[in-house]
């Protein structure tokens with residue numbers, strides 16, 4: 001469904017994303033992991049049209065979409081969430097979700113109807129309350145709902161679990177799986193490995209802007225290059241020695 005080919009993004013002298021090639025199969029939940037500053041969010045901004053790549057191309061369903069603006073990509077069926085959740089504080093929960101629904105439903109009644117259906121799917125109740133009164137977990141669900149209300153085929157999730165406690169994470173994992181089961185392909189940036197392990201069929205690992213590993217979650221967490229990217233040079237060897245000695 002999505003093909004990222006040799007994509008590079010430079011900010012002056014800094015290469016935030018360096019020659020990254022990856023694909024996301026239709027119907028999958030694909031993970032994108034890596035240490036802080038690896039270039040994950042930058043790669044999302046390039047796929048979703050918020051920034052232009054310095055080099056490389058992005059194809060969606062075989063069509064070159066490189067550099068197209070986010071609003072055109074939304075119409076094509078690509079939606080994203082943001083790491084820092086910023087609901088319209090003066091609007092109700094339902095109205096916030098309807099903002100996304102207006103993409104495909106011109107009338108208020110229709111957009112609000114769509115918002116209610118999406119809210120039920122992500123487990124948001126009490127839709128008339130102001131969005132500003134939601135807890136962090138509620139805001140994360142709202143962020144998910146706003147993107148879903150645009151009726152995407154491809155959903156890019158940027159750390160939807162960040163800031164949640166373990167029981168909130170356990171509660172939202174089935175919601176993400178249900179979204180995929182409803183026909184939405186998902187590419188997710190995630191630091192919570194428990195979620196990556198349970199949700200993703202395939203994971204790509206970025207470090208210093210480069211793709212350093214790809215495979216099933218079990219394969220990548222056992223990959224010495226991945227262990228070193230997270231824990232520092234020589235860590236894989238030290239861990240192995242510790243395991244043998246211990």
Ligand SMILES: Nc1ncnc2c1ncn2[C@@H]1O[C@H](COP(=O)(O)OP(=O)(O)OP(=O)(O)O)[C@@H](O)[C@H]1O
Pocket residue numbers: 011014016034035036037038039040041042043
């Ligand atoms: N607009 C920008 N201008 C200059 N440098 C930037 C810009 N956006 C990102 N960077 C730099 O690019 C690198 C990659 O950042 P990015 O936010 O993509 O990493 P990340 O993997 O998403 O990190 P995290 O897990 O902490 O969110 C960092 O060094 C960051 O400081």
